[in-house]
Amino acid sequence: MATFKPVALLKRTAKFIISSMSLSGSLPQIMPQNHVEKTLFKWARPDTWAIGAVGIWLLFCSESAFPAESNKHIWELHEIELHASKSYANPYVDVEIWVELTGPGFARRVYGFWDGGDLYRVRIVATAPGTWSWISGSNQPADKGLNGKRGRFAAHDWTDDEKRANPTRRGFLRPTSNGHALQYPDGTPFFLLGDTWLGAVTWRLPLTEARVEPAYEAAPGVTFQQAVALRKRQGFNSVSMIAAFPTWASDQYPNTYADKKGIFYRNAWEQFGVMVPGGKPTAKSMHDERGYRPFEVLPDREGLPDYDRIVPQFFRSLDRKMQLLNEQGFIAMLETVRRDVAPPWKAYFNFDESFSRFVEYMVARYGAYNLIFSKVHFDIYLPNLSLTADEFNQALNYHYKKYGPMPFGQPVTSLIDHATDMTFGTGEKAPWITMHSTGNKPRDHGIYADMERQFRLSPAMPTANLEPHYTGWVHGNNVVNGEQAESGSDRDNYFSRAQMYGCVLSGGLAGHVHGTGAYDVTSASEPRGGRPYFWEALRYYSAEYMRGLGEFMLSEGTRYRDLELASDALEPRTAPGSSEQGLDGWSFLMRTPARDLGFFYFENRAKQPLTSGWKPNTHYHFTWFDPRTGKWSQAVELVTDDRGVIQLPVFPGNEAVASTDWAAKILAR
Numbered sequence: 194m195a196t197f198k199p200v201a202l203l204k205r206t207a208k209f210i211i212s213s214m215s216l217s218g219s220l221p222q223i224m225p226q227n228h229v230e231k232t233l234f235k236w237a238r239p240d241t242w243a244i245g246a247v248g249i250w251l252l253f254c255s256e257s258a259f260p261a262e263s264n265k266h267i268w269e270l271h272e273i274e275l276h277a278s279k280s281y282a283n284p285y286v287d288v289e290i291w292v293e294l295t296g297p298g299f300a301r302r303v304y305g306f307w308d309g310g311d312l313y314r315v316r317i318v319a320t321a322p323g324t325w326s327w328i329s330g331s332n333q334p335a336d337k338g339l340n341g342k343r344g345r346f347a348a349h350d351w352t353d354d355e356k357r358a359n360p361t362r363r364g365f366l367r368p369t370s371n372g373h374a375l376q377y378p379d380g381t382p383f384f385l386l387g388d389t390w391l392g393a394v395t396w397r398l399p400l401t402e403a404r405v406e407p408a409y410e411a412a413p414g415v416t417f418q419q420a421v422a423l424r425k426r427q428g429f430n431s432v433s434m435i436a437a438f439p440t441w442a443s444d445q446y447p448n449t450y451a452d453k454k455g456i457f458y459r460n461a462w463e464q465f466g467v468m469v470p471g472g473k474p475t476a477k478s479m480h481d482e483r484g485y486r487p488f489e490v491l492p493d494r495e496g497l498p499d500y501d502r503i504v505p506q507f508f509r510s511l512d513r514k515m516q517l518l519n520e521q522g523f524i525a526m527l528e529t530v531r532r533d534v535a536p537p538w539k540a541y542f543n544f545d546e547s548f549s550r551f552v553e554y555m556v557a558r559y560g561a562y563n564l565i566f567s568k569v570h571f572d573i574y575l576p577n578l579s580l581t582a583d584e585f586n587q588a589l590n591y592h593y594k595k596y597g598p599m600p601f602g603q604p605v606t607s608l609i610d611h612a613t614d615m616t617f618g619t620g621e622k623a624p625w626i627t628m629h630s631t632g633n634k635p636r637d638h639g640i641y642a643d644m645e646r647q648f649r650l651s652p653a654m655p656t657a658n659l660e661p662h663y664t665g666w667v668h669g670n671n672v673v674n675g676e677q678a679e680s681g682s683d684r685d686n687y688f689s690r691a692q693m694y695g696c697v698l699s700g701g702l703a704g705h706v707h708g709t710g711a712y713d714v715t716s717a718s719e720p721r722g723g724r725p726y727f728w729e730a731l732r733y734y735s736a737e738y739m740r741g742l743g744e745f746m747l748s749e750g751t752r753y754r755d756l757e758l759a760s761d762a763l764e765p766r767t768a769p770g771s772s773e774q775g776l777d778g779w780s781f782l783m784r785t786p787a788r789d790l791g792f793f794y795f796e797n798r799a800k801q802p803l804t805s806g807w808k809p810n811t812h813y814h815f816t817w818f819d820p821r822t823g824k825w826s827q828a829v830e831l832v833t834d835d836r837g838v839i840q841l842p843v844f845p846g847n848e849a850v851a852s853t854d855w856a857a858k859i860l861a862r
Contacts, residue, residue: 278338296325316561319348372653385704387431392714411731413717428740437487438479460533465722549592632660648700655703661692666710674775698781741823789861
């Protein structure tokens with residue numbers, strides 16, 4: 194008869210339990226598996242084996258015995274690494290991974306992404322203090338490295354001092370309760386003060402380890418961190434960037450070209466001073482600092498990217514820039530691709546599926562950063578050089594139906610030619626849009642009716658002009674009523690300033706995005722061309738007005754979020770002879786429903802107006818604000834008549850017709 198050996202049985206039982214826990218991902222990652230076995234077996238004696246077996250079972254099967262993986266702040270990126278146990282021919286296409294994330298008031302699937310080799314990452318945040326847990330899964334159920342892994346972590350809030358030091362710690366942006374503005378989850382207002390650096394994800398604006406001098410001024414060789422520091426000092430809180438330019442390179446092809454089948458691969462910004470056969474410029478190179486491009490390029494296909502084979506190394510460079518922006522209190526407006534790279538995507542790939550896969554890659558990779566996400570840079574539709582708005586919208590609706598909204602709720606929009614609600618639609622027609630925008634054309638009075646319409650949409654969504662007048666851009670789109678202002682001149686700066694205030698007081702309460710002719714980020718190492726160097730454009734004085742815009746709108750705290758359109762309560766609203774295609778002579782007003790607070794803006798050549806619809810027989814304080822300097826004048830007292838009408842004062846300098854632009858605020862006593 195065989196001898197009963199309790200210690201041997203204990204060891205076999207323990208090894209089975211530990212092995213099972215390790216394979217399922219439930220074994221806490223405190224020490225190696227063999228070390229756990231040795232530690233447990235040191236005290237295993239025949240007279241205690243039963244107690245030991247029960248102890249092992251309780252230790253590894255009781256959820257409460259699992260130590261937290263880590264202690265994180267809420268709204269702080271937490272990265273889960275998984276390693277596939279199997280090999281895949283094309284991990285980007287073949288594998289979908291996710292975690293089921295649960296925490297206080299939160300339970301949903303968060304997708305991850307392939308990051309090269311056998312490495313997959315899932316990026317998550319805790320949206321509230323408390324205990325959070327996750328379990329991994331994939332569309333490859335036999336892969337033990339990707340499925341059934343578990344983890345837990347505790348999350349706690351930032352201190353008030355930490356939030357003041359970096360407002361992104363307050364959480365990811367949300368619309369206000371009325372839908373018209375943006376705020377952090379704790380109710381703190383976020384008024385967008387953005388700049389346009391569309392080519393900044395590339396080598397053109399490198400992120401280095403060099404220290405930034407506190408008083409840095411833009412100069413040749415500017416780095417990413419230097420540009421961020423400069424704009425931060427000027428009051429900005431956001432920059433706009435396009436994540437990938439898959440078909441763009443300074444190669445043997447022109448900046449705009451088609452393949453042998455007539456499919457146009459790009460309509461790119463030109464590389465100044467670099468010509469290809471035929472006497473045309475090639476395209477701007479858009480690789481990262483290490484030479485990586487976002488997709489593999491197919492051999493012998495005239496420069497066609499393989500849109501189903503991504504290059505993770507390219508996006509690691511963008512990771513670092515996104516991290517730095519959040520660390521500096523900035524919220525990036527991150528766009529997927531520019532519209533011109535899509536025709537070959539549609540012609541040679543399953544566009545809805547392939548483009549949706551890339552959009553989700555971007556969501557998975559950057560959805561745990563504090564950002565505004567633009568799903569496509571659709572600056573203009575040009576036949577053959579872009580897909581149509583309907584084709585993009587179909588793919589984006591496909592993505593939305595398959596993957597749902599942003600897992601952590603950040604705003605989603607699109608940089609647009611004209612207006613998102615007119616181009617893509619709103620509500621059920623484009624459910625992926627949670628923030629509207631206007632832009633690109635027209636860059637004059639003609640855009641304000643579109644902004645007012647967007648403000649009146651139901652359900653309401655925040656809106657902003659993402660491509661207004663660009664300082665220093667010599668281009669037909671930037672001509673105002675037939676006038677091409679000299680780059681960086683007073684008139685050029687005025688056009689930029691007029692659109693700042695005019696757009697916001699036409700309903701753009703989400704904020705405003707400033708821009709210059711250096712949106713392409715031309716480096717000082719390249720030949721000079723038709724657009725300014727990026728470092729030169731950083732010096733344009735128009736950027737200095739953005740701080741004043743923010744201070745003006747936030748001068749009564751959060752009350753700007755309640756403003757309603759009221760420009761029709763000005764008489765005259767437009768000066769005689771002022772043009773719809775101009776930026777002179779118009780006046781703007783938004784005020785609260787209670788008629789106890791209002792914000793005005795008067796363009797150059799505006800006429801001194803009457804304003805109606807105020808509380809009758811009421812005393813108000815009226816204060817001029819200089820949008821050039823950001824300075825307030827002394828308040829004067831005004832009294833409405835019994836109809837609620839006020840004659841506003843003459844403009845500073847005792848002018849009945851403004852010789853420059855002015856802003857003002859009116860507040861009931």
